[in-house]
Amino acid sequence: MDIRNFPPPKIPLSPVLDNNHAPNSHPEKTPSIFDAKYKLNTTSGRAALSIALEECGTTNEHEVLIPSYHCESMISPTLRLNAKAIFYRINSDTSPNLTDLKKKISPKTKAIIVTHFFGFTEDLTDIRQLCDTHNICLIEDCAHAFFGQINRQSVGTVGDYAIASTMKFFPVFDGGILASQKYNLQNISLKQPSLSFQVKSWINAVERALAYKRLGARGKVLNTLLSIKTTCWSFIKGLRPQESVVTSSPGSSEGGFGLDENWIYVKSTVSSQKTIINADYSDISKKRRAYYELLDDALRDLPSCEPLFKNLPHDVVPLVYPLKFQCPEQYFSALKEKGVPIWRFGEYLDEKVTPEEFPISRELSETVFQFPCHQSLTQDELDWMIKTIKETIKS
Ligand SMILES: Cc1ncc(COP(=O)(O)O)c(C=O)c1O
Incomplete structure (x- = not known):
């Protein structure tokens, strides 16, 4: 069935504005990419990634190492600079395959992009060392992980640069972050949006x-x-x-x-920035974790599917609940027909990501669906989603 013919999701796939205006207090500090020393508000994550690659000096003579499990917007910033995108393997828990990563490093490697998929943060100690040894720029892709910690360090503070996509965590139409713990970003000039x-x-x-x-x-x-x-x-x-x-x-x-070239060096809108600054991070983190656990309890033992991650580590704030299906095509259309919101990250992989060289990325791309667990969902919406998924799978 043509994907464009599905009805719109009955419940929101990503956060929406609501009346629950928690006071702008942060009773306990919630670790996030905002803990990095220097930050810029861009219009999107891909704009931030484009600027990061330019800042580290990427040109048409360079190669950028990118996860073989990806979406197009993780690759286009590299191609925009006429650099070469080289893909590296990931493991079945979405962590980078260090052996393959090392193999792919060449004298032309300028940057390595490491993604904290679905909010599950990666230990970057070895990759950080690798980058330091070879003088390579490490870009932490926090598009799925606005919040969280790695070895007690906030996300986005280990890479030379980090990027985030605020549209995935807050009810905003535009927004990305370029952050750095190391480099002062004040020389980067961004235009005001119209x-x-x-x-x-x-x-x-x-x-x-x-x-x-x-x-x-x-x-x-x-x-x-x-x-x-x-x-x-x-x-x-x-x-x-x-x-x-x-x-x-x-x-x-x-x-x-x-x-879009025209939107790279542009600031995010005032309303988007205000929504993000005034949000209650502690409440968002707690709700996302609680809704993830609710979905996991209800869905983990269903026949013919299994959760992508065995457990939810204490320092992770999930983007979504990823569930792996044995016969994905059988369920995808049925669920979408009923209005269940589904993300399918990595649905369209680059043609260089062949099943022979990248079997795990191909498998994840085909079998993992992601269901929302964001803070704006109501109990009724969560109950409806769980009931509909269960009924669809059992039928
Ligand atoms: C892992 C990852 N990195 C980067 C991006 C780019 O973010 P944006 O959509 O804000 O440009 C995305 C977008 O979905 C993503 O999933």
């Missing part, structure tokens, strides 16, 4: 919340105002010549994987 994008970003976050019936009575008023806006906008668009309607937001915000 006023129209600032407005669009805020409206989009509100519209998503309304679509999932968040925001209560306030939502009803906003809904009316937004309907008026939509009518006026359609009228204005009708008056304009078709060619003047240009793409007005980064592909990342629209769920695409492309890298």
Whole structure:
């Protein structure tokens, strides 16, 4: 079945704005990429990765080592600089295969990208040493791990640079972070986004919340105002010549994987930054861990599937709940048809990632589905998702 024909998810795949405004207090310090000394707010994770690669001096003469389990937006920043993307193997628990990584290092290697997949942080001690020995830049990809620790160090503080994708952890339309514990980023100049994008970003976050019936009575008023806006906008668009309607937001915000040059050196919007700064990190971390455990208790023993990770380490704040299916195709369409939100990370791997050389990445790409465990889910939504997954698998 064509993927575009599935109905929209009945419950949100990623966080949405709601009325649960916890006070802006951080009773216990929650480790996050923000603990790195230097930070910049970009429009997306891929924009941050593009800047990190440029900062470490990547050119068309270099190679960048990238996990063989990936999405396109992890590769395009390397290709943009005409450098060569070299893929390395990962193990079945998604950790980097150190033997293969060492084999792939050459005098041309400029950077190694290591990803903390699904929020499960990797011990980077050996890779850090490897990078120091060979004078290679280590880029910590925290797109799935905004929060968490590794050996008591916050995520994003071990690599020379680290990047995050805030859209995955907060109810925002745009946002990424470039961080570094080592390099001062103040010489990097980012443009302010246009006023129209600032407005669009805020409206989009509100519209998503309304679509999932968040925001209560306030939502009803906003809904009316937004309907008026939509009518006026359609009228204005009708008056304009078709060619003047240009793409007005980064592909990342629209769920695409492309890298748009025009959005790399741009700051994230004020509304996105405010949402992130005012969020209660401790509450988000606790909820994500609790919902992950709830899904794990309910789904881990189902026939023909198993959790990707055997347990949830105490210093991990998960992005999603990854479940491995024996016959994925049998269940994927059935679940999507019922409106269950599913992420399929690494669905489209680069053609150089052959089953012969990278059997594990190919297997993960085909068999692992990720279900949401984010902080905005309600108990009813979690119950519905669990019930629907169970019924689908048992039938
Ligand atoms: C592991 C990983 N790294 C980087 C990115 C890029 O992040 P963004 O979508 O914010 O550009 C993604 C996006 O899904 C990702 O999954």
